[in-house]
Amino acid sequence: xxxxxxxxxxxxxxxxxxxxxxxxxxxxxxxxxxxxxxxxxxxxxxxxxxxxxxxxxxxxxxxxxxxxxxxxxxxxx
Numbered sequence: 001x002x003x004x005x006x007x008x009x010x011x012x013x014x015x016x017x018x019x020x021x022x023x024x025x026x027x028x029x030x031x032x033x034x035x036x037x038x039x040x041x042x043x044x045x046x047x048x049x050x051x052x053x054x055x056x057x058x059x060x061x062x063x064x065x066x067x068x069x070x071x072x073x074x075x076x077x
């Protein structure tokens with residue numbers, strides 16, 4: 001169930017969104033800029049925990065972040 005709390009919605013958006021630009025870079029979330037310092041800490045911790053869960057589910061132990069970096073470097077993973 002999605003939260004109706006505006007702060008919680010910003011945290012979810014900032015922690016989980018992938019925003020590639022036309023140039024192939026990853027853009028900062030507008031939600032990140034709208035969060036206060038405490039909200040950014042919560043979003044960071046949520047993103048960190050998500051990467052741990054992703055890695056636990058991956059056969060090679062990689063998070064989606066690791067896979068994206070390897071793809072950028074032209075390596076498989």
